Amino acid sequence: MVIDSTNAPVLADFWAAALEYEVEDPSALVEQLLAAGHLGAEAVVEHRGRKIFRGFAGVRHPEDPFDETSGVGHGRRLLFQEVPESKSVKNRLHIDIHSEPGGLDQLVTRLEGLGATRIQEFDKGPAGHWWLMEDPEGNEFCAA
Template sequence: MALHWKLVIDCTDANAIADFWAHALGYQVEDPSALIEHLLSERQLPESAVAEHGGGKRFAGLAAVRHPHDPFDAFSGVGHGRRILFQQISEPKAGKNRLHIDVHDDGGDLDALVLRLEQLGATRVGLVDQGPAGRWWVMRDPEGNEFCACG
């Protein structure tokens, strides 16, 4: 039996980094505003747990992105498929990631992909050229998390 999973990434600004990754991957930022309004009206959520972001209410310290074609719960906004959750922590990133995302360009245009990611706030770390085995850029997202851009 296959298990459901999501990738969780620690960060210092969950909503901002969710915006970056939604644009980078062509995903959608989950919209929990209906759930938040319900929890606030029932006094099950303190105002301090809510942040204004992108013109709506979001959970302070938590944000997620989901694949636009995967199913999701319309009330909570939670995706039931390919999903990344960003969890705010107080410590800044230290050291190299032990897990990373590879972003692939379907058209194989590595230069265009890298330029698009840089326009979103990513930075280049170094080019890896393994000849016939492949070529890719190691990059960092706006919070310094490493990922690879592959053509």
């Protein structure tokens, strides 16, 4: 899944923590491409001590296979790409994060600590109880 962003590395950090995923580390590939002259310095930024591709950052599930050179996951993965405009309308697709039974309050508190915002609570009795939330860039998701 690819998600538009205004700051891909920061949003990747949020979602990695929220989903308990790992931020992909493309620094070995970036170094190889720079050394071979296949990539210019303008295409690279440093984030948290790693060289990454400007405008892109990915997160992957820690148990899924991945390419050791590029860091790219071959399973459950989100890629954040920078776009010039900020989010302006409701998402057509969103992520649900599920808590352990009875753990919704703890999950919502943890997500708020990472930078998420509570928007609206839904309690549909036997059909479910969840919170509509927003990530730091305003993308909606549900905590259930």
